[in-house]
Amino acid sequence: MKQIHVAKHAPEAHLVKGFLESNGITATVRGEFLTSGWGELPVDVCSVWISDDRQFDRAQALLVAFLRGDFARQFHGQHWRCPKCGEQIEGQFTDCWKCGAARSA
Ligand SMILES: [Zn+2]
Known part of the structure; x- marks a missing residue:
């Protein structure tokens, strides 16, 4: 289990997870249920973890391209x-x- 990405909010974490899983890499989102402790908005700190360490290098290469926008452009508009x-x-x-x-x- 290795952390591959720290997201700004839950939708981003799930976007990354979904992207990795669409490439055959099993990923887990952690931290989305944390709260601030004041009964207000949840703390928007989510991280994405790779279940199989052997997939980490490939996942990282894919994610770098993804976050750089190579994949986002395909969806633009x-x-x-x-x-x-x-x-x-x-x-x-x-x-x-x-x-x-x-x-x-
Ligand atoms: Zn809806």
């Missing part, structure tokens, strides 16, 4: 509307960030 809550979602997301519904649902 492809917004979609959540079938459940109607939220407009950026093309790189496969699930609604607001209600969690899947794009194809």
Whole structure:
């Protein structure tokens, strides 16, 4: 188990996880259920971990390209509307960030 990415918020962590898994790399998001302790907004610190250390180097190479925008550009402009809550979602997301519904649902 190795940490590969620290995300700014949960949707980013899940985006990275989904991207890695689409490339056959098993990843886990940690930390998304932490709270500030004051009953307010959750602490937006999430990290993505690679389950199999042997996949780490490949995962890192893929992720570097991904975060640099090589993959994001493929999705540019492809917004979609959540079938459940109607939220407009950026093309790189496969699930609604607001209600969690899947794009194809
Ligand atoms: Zn939604």
